[in-house]
Amino acid sequence: MKKISGLILLVFIAAAVVLTAGCTGTDETPAGTAEELNFGYQPSTHQIAYMAAMEKGWWSENLAPFGYTIDRNKNEFQFPTGAPEMQSMIAGDIDVAYVGAAPVISALATGLDGKIVAAVQTQGSALVVGNDIVYEKPEDLKGHTIATFPPGTIQDTLLRGWLRDNGIDDENDVDIRPMGPGDAITAITAGQIDAVFLPAPSPTIVENDGAGRIVVNSGEMMKNHPCCVLVVSGKMIRENPDAVAEIIKTHIKATDYIKANKDEAAEIYSGYTKNTVETVKDSFSNWDGEWVSDPNIITGGVMDYVKTQAELGYIEKELTQDEIFDLSFYEKATA
């Protein structure tokens, strides 16, 4: 009995230590030290604006006056899809995210403190079917396996919404497999799945490998649909709003630059990934995407995603536009 009492006492002491330890934490940044700014992005041509700004040193150059330091080797993080990127942002590990709009919705619904402040690009994904698959209309997909990004992503949300709009039960009529881009390309190249629905440049990679052909561009599923967006953490918005406007200015500059210098954009993207420059250039000719900055043109489409995600059961309550967007910074940046 003495031993048991001792053990119980020890447990309570441990509990007390844990409880008091939590109360002593501090979030203050030492005065005078430049704060690191962490960026998240995905290996897609959708987000070359981010890569161009980093490659050109514009992020560190333009944000240094606002007290931020950005080291490419330490402050940028690549994610295969938007879902883990948002996971990291919710956890506070990244401050600025180039990410699909749909993962932002499901993240906001589960506690993300952040806002969409600019658009990055519209459209730009494609449905690719294997060489042996006959496709003329959506109904032809019944009974087939389609790999796309995990639940909550643009591709998953858009694909399921489009299938439903065409009278196809996305749960029972087709076999949708959640996969990252590398696994999906491997699977269709090996002939192990029937189709993939992926963001550029993956559809072009599959076509160039001779493993399939593009049959539907995502812009045909929803015209001018939103895709990647620029998200900034709530912390940054509250603490350094002028820096947020500067981020958008830099983003606009980078977007205009890559549109005017596509060959260099292809080289920048090639440097960031293992794709060849030729493949990237092919994907520019082969996609229906458009690099943009203005968040006002995508608000309607994003709200459509909110509705779809609620129907799919990915989110429990529908978010309002004000919970998702902060349009004031774009106005400030373009004034």
Add this chain to the structure above:
Amino acid sequence: MNIKKKLTSKKLLLPVGTIIAIILIWQAVAVFIVGNKFFLPSFTDVLEAGYMTIFGPKGTLFEDFLYSMLHFFIGMIAALLVGIPVGILMGWFKDADSALNPIIEILRPIPPLAWIPFAIIWFGLTDIAAGFIIFIGAVFPIMINTYTGFRNVPKVFIEAGKVLGCTNNITLIRKIAFPSAVPSIISGIRIAMGVGWMCLVAAEIFGAGSGKYGLGKNLWTYYNLHQMPSVVVYMLVLGFIGLAIDLLFRYYVNREMLKWMEEGM
């Protein structure tokens, strides 16, 4: 009698007390210190999520369990069928050991995750692909413990067997070496089951199997939707099932296969 009763109550009281204490600490930390169920769901959050994953409209915990057990059994059976014969071969025949050892030592350290691309290419998105990943995790412990068991058969056993009429390799293996190696093989199987179970999440992460079900698969689905209480439910279920598998195996082994050993002791 009093001593026995006291020991029994102590054996029960300590683990139960510890678990209750941990739950209380967990709940207190989650609610009063962390205060955010994304960072640390509370015990009650997890209970609620657990209820929904079993009885909710989108709950598939039971189906997930069944599909994961299917993947696990595919992997384990394949590991047994490959690991034991190869282990015997290498343990008994020196030439086989010399021939195969380098290959196995090269393949053994390669993590199961690294085999995912080939699982997709070779087997597609099938249950066998998921089982293959588990097989990779499980086959080496079985193989090596079988090998060790056969290498360590006491020489006097072999010599005694030969004297008594077991003069060829097949009968020596079957009657002398195998029974002697069984404890080591069983140890290997137990390790393999633990490793194989740990590979389950990796095996289901890439869309293999049914595509809708699997403990690892849906743990990842809830992760992608940032529903952390449900992620914790699946983590705990994985832990409890792993424990149950080990306990059942130990019970079966003690009751059936090592009866002769215990009687001898």
